[in-house]
Amino acid sequence: xxxxxxxxxxxxxxxxxxxxxxxxxxxxxxxxxxxxxxxxxxxxxxxxxxxxxxxxxxxxxxxxxxxxxxxxxxxxxxxxxxxxxxxxxxxxxxxxxxxxxxxxxxxxxxxxxxxxxxxxxxxxxxxxxxxxxxxxxxxxxxxxxxxxxxxxxxxxxxxxxxxxxxxx
Numbered sequence: 001x002x003x004x005x006x007x008x009x010x011x012x013x014x015x016x017x018x019x020x021x022x023x024x025x026x027x028x029x030x031x032x033x034x035x036x037x038x039x040x041x042x043x044x045x046x047x048x049x050x051x052x053x054x055x056x057x058x059x060x061x062x063x064x065x066x067x068x069x070x071x072x073x074x075x076x077x078x079x080x081x082x083x084x085x086x087x088x089x090x091x092x093x094x095x096x097x098x099x100x101x102x103x104x105x106x107x108x109x110x111x112x113x114x115x116x117x118x119x120x121x122x123x124x125x126x127x128x129x130x131x132x133x134x135x136x137x138x139x140x141x142x143x144x145x146x147x148x149x150x151x152x153x154x155x156x157x158x159x160x161x162x163x164x165x166x167x168x
Contacts, residue, residue: 023137023158028144030124033163040116048109051102058095065091127166131158 031037069084076084102108132140135158143157 021135021137022139022141022156023132023135024141024143024156025128025162026143026157026159027124027128029159030128030162030166031120034120034124034166037117037120040120044109044113044116047112048103051109055095055099055102058091058098062088062092062095124162124166128162131162131165 065084065088069081069088073081100107104110128140131137143159
C-alpha cells in the first residue's frame with residue numbers, strides 16, 4: 001500500500017514538473033538592445049576614466065615625493081627622514097582613501113551607476129515579467145554569462161520577444 005502511494009505521488013509530481021512552462025532570455029542581449037543602457041555605459045566609462053586620471057595624479061604625487069626622498073635620504077637628519085616618511089605615508093593613505101571614495105562599493109561611481117542603470121534594469125525586468133505572464137511561463141532562465149546553463153533549445157529562447165515588448 002505504501003509503495004502504491006509513493007508511486008502515485010512520484011507520477012503526479014513528475015507530471016507537474018513536466019507541465020511547468022519555462023522560457024530562456026539572454027538579459028545581456030536585451031540590455032544591449034536599449035540605447036539608454038548603451039549611453040549610460042558609455043557615460044560611466046568616461047566618468048571612470050576621469051576618476052582614474054585623478055587617482056593616478058594623486059599616486060604620481062606620492063611617487064614623486066618618495067623618489068625625492070630616496071634621492072635626498074643620505075643627506076637628511078633622522079628627524080627629517082622620519083617626518084618625510086610620515087608625510088609620504090599620509091599622502092599615500094589619503095590617495096587610497098580618495099580612490100575608495102570614487103571606486104568603492106559606496107563610492108561616487110557606484111552611486112552614479114545605480115542612478116543611471118537601475119531604472120533601465122527595472123524596465124527590463126518588468127518587461128520580462130510581463131512577457132512571462134503573457135505566455136504563461138512559470139520560470140524565466142537567464143542565459144547571459146551563466147556557466148550552469150549547458151544547453152538550451154532555441155525554441156524556448158524568448159530574448160527577441162522581450163526586446164520587442166520593450167520597444168513597444
